[in-house]
Amino acid sequence: MTALRPDLAIIAREVAVGTRVLDVGCGDGALMAALRDGKQVDARGMELDPANVAECVARGLSVIQGDANIDLADYPEGAFDYAILSQTLQTTMRPDLVMEQLLRVGRKAFVSFPNFAHWRVRLSLLWGGRMPVTRLLPIAWYETPNIHHVTVDDFRALVRDQGIKVEGAWFLSGDRLTSAAAANFRAEHAVFLLSR
């Protein structure tokens, strides 16, 4: 098995054994498979791309084709111990509403996203004067799926406004964990564990 993406590895480590998990935007199902095999998790997935869904089902995972913007509303309240949204928040139409839905269907939620205030992004914009195209955000502004860029501080502010509790936060620079201090400047990626 190939290694999990660093943000997924953090989530996989933190999820409790034997829980029910909904992975929203589950991609090819790598995290779900790891949770199922490593933590006896009852993992369900939602994914927009039919090729990815087919791949997941062929791996024996329970995944439905669906859109986080629309289809989360169809799950009953508290159906899952965790709802997971990894590197998808910034692609949704209304991240605030998706967050509300995550914490409606899940008792807790993991949310990971690329930090748009990382120093490399700032420099790129400051000196280049163009929308940043970096190692982490490699796609030009006109074709990127990231329609709602967000920073660590923006996210903290949204969470505060929504009355959501932060139960844990992890920050990544490359593949390594980095400290919470000055995370808004130094972290390329953030992973938050949230609850109501």
Place this chain on the structure above:
Amino acid sequence: MSDDAPFGPDRHITLPGPLALDGGGVLAPVDFAYETYGTLNADASNAILLCHALTGDQYVASDHPVTGKPGWWTRMVGSGKPIDTDRYFVVCPNVIGSCMGSSGPASLAEDGIPYGMRFPVITIRDMVRAQALLLDHLGIDRLYAVVGGSMGGMQVISWAATYPKRVASAVIIASTARHSAQNIAFHEVGRQAIMADPNWRGGEYYADGKGPDAGLAVARMAAHITYLSEQGLTEKFGRRLQNRDAKTFGFDADFQVESYLRHQGLSFTDRFDANSYLYITRAMDYFDLAEEHGGHLANAFRGSATRFCLVSFDTDWLYPTSESRNIVHALNASGAPVSFVELSAPFGHDSFLLDVPDLNRVVDGFLKAGGQ
């Protein structure tokens, strides 16, 4: 293998029943025609029930005795195929109401005369309960999986709701939990075409062999259009003319699409009974799984331990993706493990029978995972 052995191709058995029907009547005895493929393992845990569609039959993976054509799902069923007969024991019964050997309107009633319209009106759930009788007889309690497309999918979902403990995995392809007004409307056109044929004679046409072929052919033509996509028809036929250079300014089949439909209609009458068409379309129209469960589809799956896999096709306008999503939402609400994907294929509703490699991949993976 002797001819009355329970397993093998072209099997027939008459069971005493009685089969209590949703409409209030009773069917007894009950004839079954079915085929099996593969070998039932020692603990009878590898059985897959295949449910066929409206005009399908038990000849899934063997040549059809009337048309001589290969079975209707040889893409999916066979050695090394997704429904792998080296691994699974596959059973496909002809549904009751049909005309390929299971009890239907052409069967003889107690008085030795074909039932005709005296055959009781049946439902999808009646078909399923009949299949359960057959499986009891074959010594199969719990099914590894139940698989079907279109009306077959309706039977699968009805199986999961009626016998949740007997179904480990359910594959529902291009199907619906209820017939829509549009679905019923198309079927009514077909039934009226049959009943308007003077040869129908209230369904009592069996004695002299002259049935309502013209009406049945029209019914098939109308239905066949609903199985294809507009894009598929356009690509296949466009406005091309049939074996001629110019329009004839008459009512021959000038267009290729007319000729094709006429052929589909006529050849259908060689292999299908008009009364069976009436009864089975009625069963489909009556199908509304939510109605059977207090108006809430999710109630149909409460406490279900069955794994579900649903597949729809983007060009299917007969049972569009929204119908599959309706089922998925109910399954999510009841907490059942469910997978769903809308696949892209150009063939309309018929996609489930045709070459869609992703369908094979999904069914293969889903079934294998059920054994883990």
